[in-house]
Amino acid sequence: MRLDNQRESQNVEDRRGGTMLRGSVGIGTLVIALAASYFLGIDPALIMDSGSGTSTPSPAGRPARAPATKDEMTSFVSRVLGSTEIVWHDIFQQAGRRYQEPKLVLFTGATPTACGTGRSALGPFYCPADQKVYIDLAFYRDLQERFRAPGEFAQAYVIAHEVAHHVQNLLGISAKIHAAQQGGGRQAAANELSVRLELQADCFAGVWGHRADTMQQIVEPGEMEQALAAAAAIGDDRLQRQTQGQVVPESFTHGTSRQRVRWFKRGMDSGDVRQCDTFSPESL
Template sequence: GRGSVGIGTLVIALAVGYFFGIDPAVILGLASSPDLSSPAARSAQKPPASDEMATFVAKVLGSTETTWQTVFSEAGRRYQEPKLVLFTGATPTACGTGKSAMGPFYCPADQKVYIDLAFYRDLRERFHAPGEFAQAYVIAHEVGHHVQNLLGISDKVHAAQQRSGNKVAANELSVRLELQADCFAGVWGHRADSMQKILEPSETEQALTAASAIGDDRLQKQTQGQIVPESFTHGTSEQRVRWFKRGMATGDVRQCDTFSAASL
């Protein structure tokens, strides 16, 4: 990137992270050398000084803070930053034990974004989505879930899922929640690039390619050999790309209302 985090990298991360279909949310990772004076860096678990990926993640989280502080301020609200926890293997959380197999995730009970840095190796080697922007997308998507939590969207969705008593209906609501987080990640990418000019056109393409590679349909085809739409929890490759692109193109959270959309 030119300066801080490459937005192209961010977009890929945005696209990739969210599109893996990993519970409870998926993939959030951002970019470049972090501003250690930022709230994000101060709240992060202290990584080794030589851990470049850890500092990159803290930098990206700091970028999301700047973006969402502005968005909330425009709406007359105050943004409460999430905390960042880096771990390896497993870690206790207010949502239960977090494990590497879950991928990066957000816990609304303690408002923390949990990231196992080993996930980025999988992102590069298993999902063939290298690059800083892909890593950044991961974090932006998880922060999108934090924004949903602050706005009360997550609670409403979870309540509706419990009322439905229907697994298929609950999964459909989960897909809309995840696609909105993808769109929010795009909003971050748009605004971060507008403020800092950190996105190269080629990086955006990488991000979209990565997003396309990790939709529920492609992941199920790869792991199960068949596609079961009623079991989707994150959305298809096409849907994830579409909603991320909407947020990226507009930078407007009002364009991310997946719950009112007749078609995803």
């Protein structure tokens, strides 16, 4: 990616090098959490804390600070976040609204969040309660080695997807969906709403990619395919086949590989958030 001229965001909080949180979590809870969140979940820490019966207090009021060590990956993450800020400020301004920038927290192992204890084993996630994106940069090694999705644009897609959950939070979409999920209906229906929310986040991530490239020409030849490969690698069907040897559509929470690629590409091709309505179509 061409990010040399992109400013670094000041909304990065580096907690790496601190004391790792310790707690008691049963293997059953871990399995449930992994199955429920898979990858790029909204706030998987909620699942972990509900299983352990404890909740780690949020570091409320703690100001974001610049990364302690300006390593190459930290700089990359800061520049990608800065790019999302430019794009979403522009989109919100055009709609007559004000965009509130999220914070991005770098951590190692585990860290306290307003949603409970965030753990690197569950992948990057967004916590709506404190409006922060959390990521252990070791995840990018898994993205390349486990998910076979190398490349900088694939890494940027991960951040853009979580920032998209922040956008959904600001627009009130997440709250409506979560309220509907708590309505006492079937679990399969709640899962379908989760799928639609995740696919919209994929589409929003594509909108960011389109607009960022239009504004600053950040995408190198062939990098579009990197992001598509990342989206395909994390489809529920593919992950279930890898982890349990069979596919159970009723338990999907993020969408199939084909769906994730389709909606990310839809946003990337159009650059139009109005093309990201995943809640109206009968077929995704």
